[in-house]
Amino acid sequence: MNTENIFLDEEDFDELKNSASKLFSLDRKLPFEVPADYFDELPMLIQERCAQENTHKISVLEKIIFLMRRKYIAFGILILLMSGGYFFYLSKNGVQKSAPSTDEITTALTDNLSVDDETLLIESMPDNKVASTQKTDNDQPIVNYLIDNDVDVNTITNATN
Amino acid sequence: MQEYSDKELLDKFKNSDLAERNFAFNLIVRKYQKKIYWHIRKILIDHDDSNDVTQNVFIKVWKNLDGFKEDSQLYTWLYRIATNESLTFLKQKKRKNLVPFSDVEYSLSNSLQSDQYMKGDEIQLKLQNAILTLPNKQRIVFNMKYFDNIKYEEMSKILDTSVGALKASYHHAVKKIENIIKNG
Numbered sequence: 001m002n003t004e005n006i007f008l009d010e011e012d013f014d015e016l017k018n019s020a021s022k023l024f025s026l027d028r029k030l031p032f033e034v035p036a037d038y039f040d041e042l043p044m045l046i047q048e049r050c051a052q053e054n055t056h057k058i059s060v061l062e063k064i065i066f067l068m069r070r071k072y073i074a075f076g077i078l079i080l081l082m083s084g085g086y087f088f089y090l091s092k093n094g095v096q097k098s099a100p101s102t103d104e105i106t107t108a109l110t111d112n113l114s115v116d117d118e119t120l121l122i123e124s125m126p127d128n129k130v131a132s133t134q135k136t137d138n139d140q141p142i143v144n145y146l147i148d149n150d151v152d153v154n155t156i157t158n159a160t161n
Numbered sequence: 162m163q164e165y166s167d168k169e170l171l172d173k174f175k176n177s178d179l180a181e182r183n184f185a186f187n188l189i190v191r192k193y194q195k196k197i198y199w200h201i202r203k204i205l206i207d208h209d210d211s212n213d214v215t216q217n218v219f220i221k222v223w224k225n226l227d228g229f230k231e232d233s234q235l236y237t238w239l240y241r242i243a244t245n246e247s248l249t250f251l252k253q254k255k256r257k258n259l260v261p262f263s264d265v266e267y268s269l270s271n272s273l274q275s276d277q278y279m280k281g282d283e284i285q286l287k288l289q290n291a292i293l294t295l296p297n298k299q300r301i302v303f304n305m306k307y308f309d310n311i312k313y314e315e316m317s318k319i320l321d322t323s324v325g326a327l328k329a330s331y332h333h334a335v336k337k338i339e340n341i342i343k344n345g
Contacts, residue, residue: 012306015332020339023288028308031273031281031289032202038212042198043190046219047183053220 167235174226186226190219193236196309197243203304204247204297206269206289208278214250218243233318240319244301251297269293284342291341295334302327303334 016024100108145151165173165188173185197218202211221242229238254268270293273279273286281289292300301320305311313324320327 012310016335019332020335022342023307023335023339026284026288026342029281029285030199030203030308031279031285032199032206032208032276033278033280034198034208035278039194039198042194042212042215043187046190046216046223047187049216049220050186050223053224 168231171226171229171231171235186223189222189226189235193239194219196236197239200240200243200305200309201247203308204244204301205250206293207272207276210250214243214246218246221246237315237318241321244319248297287342288338291338294341295337298322299330299334302330303338306331307335 146156165185170185170189170192174182174189177185194215198211198215201214201218202208205211205214218239222239229235270290273289273293279286292303295303298320302316305316305319306313311319313327316322316327317324322330
């Protein structure tokens with residue numbers, strides 16, 4: 001049984017004596033007991049539980065690391081898949097290169113095509129049809145006729161169709 | 162056995178290898194186990210409950226001692242943890258059993274009769290029953306002053322309550338208990 005009997009400070013002692021004479025007269029003992037050797041064994045029990053908590057703490061930590069590792073592996077796989085997909089997309093688009101613009105073709109031809117080449121090109125075209133914008137001396141009477149008779153391009157188109 | 166000061170024990174715990182840490186912690190437990198246990202026992206009454214909570218308190222201390230700033234005394238810190246853990250235990254008991262708090266007091270009162278580790282004369286049991294009629298915090302204040310003679314200034318740090326409020330609380334508790342004992 002806990003038989004500690006602690007005496008109060010003077011001020012508290014007087015207060016208790018004056019305001020609660022019955023309570024003051026009692027022995028300040030607790031009616032509680034503990035099992036035999038309880039306080040000899042308690043530190044050991046506590047140490048054991050601390051050790052268990054430590055193990056538990058480590059296992060929780062390991063679990064977190066394991067989960068994080070799995071997460072990172074999954075993330076890595078995702079990155080790889082996405083990169084693979086991107087490169088596949090790029091390579092597929094590389095085959096379907098867009099056609100050069102008219103300006104690009106004209107520049108290239110002007111820079112690189114000689115008169116002989118041009119002749120070859122015209123010859124290689126089907127039916128040797130080529131639109132020429134250059135006027136020749138033979139065309140002049142026709143031009144004059146068209147101007148004099150006020151024939152526009154639509155009339156000619158309609159007539160030829 | 163050599164008696165270490167709290168400062169020495171804390172230094173030993175914080176700045177040593179695992180074996181020394183365990184040794185220092187063991188000394189802290191041995192130094193304070195009785196005070197902490199009896200403080201908790203006065204709140205929870207039942208030995209088994211008090212034993213569980215005492216162990217939980219020291220495990221909490223073990224986990225948090227590295228972060229203990231030494232702004233307060235180790236003893237104050239331990240009492241504060243013990244008080245909080247005990248009150249939490251009572252709240253959990255209330256929630257677990259889905260009963261109003263008055264019934265928890267009733268069950269504490271029952272423990273006074275049924276706990277095998279209870280041995281006191283009639284007047285001591287009567288006093289404990291009277292103390293159990295107090296609200297929890299007032300009961301703690303009364304116990305700390307009446308049985309342990311803890312100074313109000315210390316109590317103020319432990320319970321985070323002003324000295325004036327603690328004095329008033331103790332004064333009301335004394336009056337109430339005196340009435341119960343006289344009239345009961």
